[in-house]
Amino acid sequence: MTPPLIAIVEDDDSLRESLVGLVRSLGYRASSFASADLFLAAGEEAACDCIITDIQMPGTSGIDLKLKLTAAGCTAPVIMITARTEAALHDRARASGAVCLLQKPFAVEALVSCLETALAA
Amino acid sequence: MADTEDLVEALKRSEHRYRNIFQAMSVAFWELDFFPVGDMLRGLRKQGVTDFAAHFRAHPEFVRAMMDATRIIDANDRTVALHGPGDKAALMAAGLGAYWPAASSHVYAEAVIAAVTGAPHYVTETRVQTLHGVEFDALFTAVFPPDTMNKGTLLIGVVDITERKRAEALLAQVQAEFAHAARISMLGELTASIAHEINQPLAAIAASAAAGQRWLDREEPDLEEVKTLVARIARDADRAARTIGRVRDMAMRRAPEPSPLSLNGLVEEAMVFLRHEIQSHEVTLTLDLARGLPPVMADRTQLQQVVVNLAVNALQAMGQGGRLVLATDLTDHGIRLTVSDTGPGIAPDDLGKLFASFYTTKDGGMGMGLPICQTIVESYGGTIKAANGETGAVFTVTLPTSP
Numbered sequence: 281m282t283p284p285l286i287a288i289v290e291d292d293d294s295l296r297e298s299l300v301g302l303v304r305s306l307g308y309r310a311s312s313f314a315s316a317d318l319f320l321a322a323g324e325e326a327a328c329d330c331i332i333t334d335i336q337m338p339g340t341s342g343i344d345l346k347l348k349l350t351a352a353g354c355t356a357p358v359i360m361i362t363a364r365t366e367a368a369l370h371d372r373a374r375a376s377g378a379v380c381l382l383q384k385p386f387a388v389e390a391l392v393s394c395l396e397t398a399l400a401a
Numbered sequence: 402m403a404d405t406e407d408l409v410e411a412l413k414r415s416e417h418r419y420r421n422i423f424q425a426m427s428v429a430f431w432e433l434d435f436f437p438v439g440d441m442l443r444g445l446r447k448q449g450v451t452d453f454a455a456h457f458r459a460h461p462e463f464v465r466a467m468m469d470a471t472r473i474i475d476a477n478d479r480t481v482a483l484h485g486p487g488d489k490a491a492l493m494a495a496g497l498g499a500y501w502p503a504a505s506s507h508v509y510a511e512a513v514i515a516a517v518t519g520a521p522h523y524v525t526e527t528r529v530q531t532l533h534g535v536e537f538d539a540l541f542t543a544v545f546p547p548d549t550m551n552k553g554t555l556l557i558g559v560v561d562i563t564e565r566k567r568a569e570a571l572l573a574q575v576q577a578e579f580a581h582a583a584r585i586s587m588l589g590e591l592t593a594s595i596a597h598e599i600n601q602p603l604a605a606i607a608a609s610a611a612a613g614q615r616w617l618d619r620e621e622p623d624l625e626e627v628k629t630l631v632a633r634i635a636r637d638a639d640r641a642a643r644t645i646g647r648v649r650d651m652a653m654r655r656a657p658e659p660s661p662l663s664l665n666g667l668v669e670e671a672m673v674f675l676r677h678e679i680q681s682h683e684v685t686l687t688l689d690l691a692r693g694l695p696p697v698m699a700d701r702t703q704l705q706q707v708v709v710n711l712a713v714n715a716l717q718a719m720g721q722g723g724r725l726v727l728a729t730d731l732t733d734h735g736i737r738l739t740v741s742d743t744g745p746g747i748a749p750d751d752l753g754k755l756f757a758s759f760y761t762t763k764d765g766g767m768g769m770g771l772p773i774c775q776t777i778v779e780s781y782g783g784t785i786k787a788a789n790g791e792t793g794a795v796f797t798v799t800l801p802t803s804p
Contacts, residue, residue, distance in 0.1 A: 294637050298605035298612070301630055305612035336680060363597045364681070385600045388611035 284329035284399050288312040289319050289345065290361070291337040299332060306392065316340035325354040330398050332391075335362040335373060343369075346376040357398035361386065429480035429559040433497065434472035435516070436553030441467055442517060453517065457510035461503075464510045468498040474554060483561055484531050495532055502530050512543045516555065521545060529559060538566040576776050581654045583773045584706050588651055590713065594677040598644045602637035609634045647674060650702050657700035659781065661803040664697050664704075664736050665690040668727050671708040675716070679725065682716045689728035697736050698803040699781045707774045707785075711740040711796045714770065718744035718794060735783065735801040742793040755787050774798075 286303045288310060290296040296312050303310040311328065313319040317339040325331075331349075335342035346358045360373050363384040373381050379401070380394035423430055441463075442453070450456045457464050473493045476485075484500050485492030501509055508527040515523035523543045530536045542558040588595070613630040616623045647670070668690060672679070679686050697704070708727075715725050723743040730737055747755065756775045771787075778785045783800035 292601045292605075294605040294633070294640065295601050295608070298608040298630075298633060298637070301626075301633070302608040302612040305615035305626070338680070363600055363677075384597075385604050385607070388607050391608075392611075 283308050285309045285311060285327055286395070287319060287324050287328040287331045287356075289314075289316055289331065289333035289337070289342065291315060291334060295334075302388065302391070303332075303395075306395065308395075316342065316345040319345070320348065325349055325352070325356060328356055330357050330359065330395065332359045332361065332395075335360050335369065336364060343373055343376045343378075346378060350377055357401065359391070359394050359398060361391075423475075424477050426477065427479055427560075429483045429561075430477045431473060431480060431497075431557040431559070432475040433555055433557060434474050434553055435555055437470040437472065438467045438513065439553060441470060442513075453514055454510070457507075457514070461506055464506045465498060467513060468501060468506075468509055469496055471497045473497060480559070483559065484529070486532055492532060499532055500529050502528055502536050505529060508541060512541075512557075515543065516545045526562065537561055537563045576780070577657060578654070580657075580703055580706065580773050580777060583710070583770055584651050584702070587706065587710060587713065587770070588648065591674065591678060591709075593681070594675065595644070595648055597677040598673075599641050602641040602644075605637045606634050606641075609637070651706070653702070657703055657780075659698050659700050661696035662699055662701055662704060664694060664729055664738060664800070667701070667704055668708055668729065668738065671705055671712065672727070674705075674709055675712055678713070678716060682719065683722050684716060684719060685724045687724060687726045689726060691728075691730040694729060694731055694736055695802040697781070697783075697800040699777075699800065703777045704781075707777055707798060708738070708740075710770045710774050711798070714796075715740055715742035715744065715794065718742055720744075723793075731802075732799065735799050738798045738800075739795055740798075741790050741795045744793040746789040746792075747787060747794050752787060752789075756785070 286308050288296055288299045288303065290299060290312070291314050293314075296314065300310040300312050311324060313322065313324070315337050316333065319325070319331075319333075320340070331345075333342040333345055340348070342358075342360050342362075346360070349356070349358070357379040358377070359380040359382065360378040361382045361384060362369065362373070365383070370381060370383075379398045380391075382390060382394065423432075445453070445456065473496070476489065476492060481487060481489045481492055505527045508525055511525070512523045522545060525541050527539060527541050528536045529539045529541065538561075540558075540560040540562050542560075544556045544558070546556075609630045613627045613634075616626040616630070668688065672686065672688065712725060712727065719725070719742050726739070726741045728739045728741075756771050771785075775785050778798055778800065781800055783798060785799075786797045788795050788797070
């Protein structure tokens with residue numbers, strides 16, 4: 281059986297690379313994109329089993345990405361990460377249908393359990 | 402005969418007037434006999450020395466000997482008050498060398514060179530001392546009138562500028578402290594961005610470390626994977642350290658140290674500082690930096706402060722969205738940096754007052770940012786101007802190129 285594919289959407293190079301490393305160490309496959317627009321352009325939503333995305337990025341935000349995916353009928357679970365602390369933004373993220381919302385700096389174990397829950401569902 | 406008497410009378414009056422001026426001036430005057438020094442210089446020429454300046458540099462003892470050979474003909478009351486123990490005889494007996502600290506010897510040498518090369522006078526700021534060896538800052542003037550130079554006499558004026566120097570040093574210190582206070586306040590406004598710039602690599606390090614742990618925990622640890630992760634951890638730790646370093650430089654209170662700087666490098670560095678700030682304002686950043694610019698002479702932290710301050714002002718003026726453009730180019734007046742935004746621009750009433758202290762158009766603003774930017778830029782011989790462009794405000798900083 282092929283391991284699940286996790287798409288990582290994050291504009292910060294070092295964080296994106298290390299998230300790929302983490303996902304791979306968990307035994308999953310990983311693909312990565314520096315923006316939501318690049319992710320959408322690649323048509324990756326059809327292939328991936330879960331998406332980990334930053335909220336604030338140049339171009340389409342992580343929240344808008346989730347809304348677009350929902351509108352297009354994609355049901356892959358989306359985990360969101362943000363450095364922003366505003367409650368309104370967090371509310372919007374949850375309302376958009378994110379399975380998990382992690383505030384940076386986040387505990388790695390929290391992300392790992394989010395991933396496991398998302399993939400088990 | 403009557404004509405001769407008149408002439409003698411006129412000369413006496415002229416001499417009397419000169420003596421009065423010589424005595425009454427608040428400048429310390431020395432009348433010196435340079436004749437023996439002339440002999441020494443002729444002796445040097447005979448030995449084949451053509452470059453006096455080089456010879457004086459190589460032989461400080463010769464400069465001292467010239468000083469000692471210079472005879473003091475007269476000194477006025479102000480000289481006695483400034484240099485002497487209040488005793489004119491003791492002042493004159495000590496010889497000229499007693500009033501020249503070793504570190505100022507080159508000034509005497511330069512004055513000699515000015516005299517022999519036919520300059521009408523020589524003026525500089527230096528340090529001289531009292532008979533008791535107490536040094537002070539002085540404006541030193543040597544006058545070489547052609548008619549008295551033939552006889553070997555010349556006039557030296559010394560003005561005590563201790564107070565002025567002290568005031569200048571105090572002003573520079575106050576300005577540096579204000580600049581520091583403004584940097585601290587600016588760092589306060591950038592806290593979220595700074596935290597983000599440190600959080601990103603920390604999150605990356607945590608993820609890499611957790612990944613490494615998992616590779617090691619496998620039945621057959623994958624050391625190649627771990628190697629890659631460890632290298633990544635080192636790189637991200639370095640990134641966090643550099644961010645801390647930038648913040649520390651900004652927060653530090655120290656005297657400005659001008660050095661030749663690349664303005665483009667400084668702008669790029671400042672934008673690293675502001676990356677998150679620009680993103681959270683959803684602003685598009687455009688850097689239009691001319692290549693091959695000569696360096697500018699300034700203190701790195703202070704100039705960084707100017708760039709960051711102008712960019713933060715632009716971001717705050719625009720609120721959410723818009724375009725921030727930082728451009729550099731070379732003009733006839735030096736290197737120019739323009740910071741333009743697409744905000745509401747500057748109200749005509751505000752244009753003339755922007756650089757006045759405590760004038761602010763921002764809620765909670767102190768009104769110190771721009772005046773301090775102006776002080777910093779001007780202290781390096783540059784200018785700063787505010788104007789309205791086609792779409793918003795345009796701030797232009799021009800700095801002279803470093804020689």
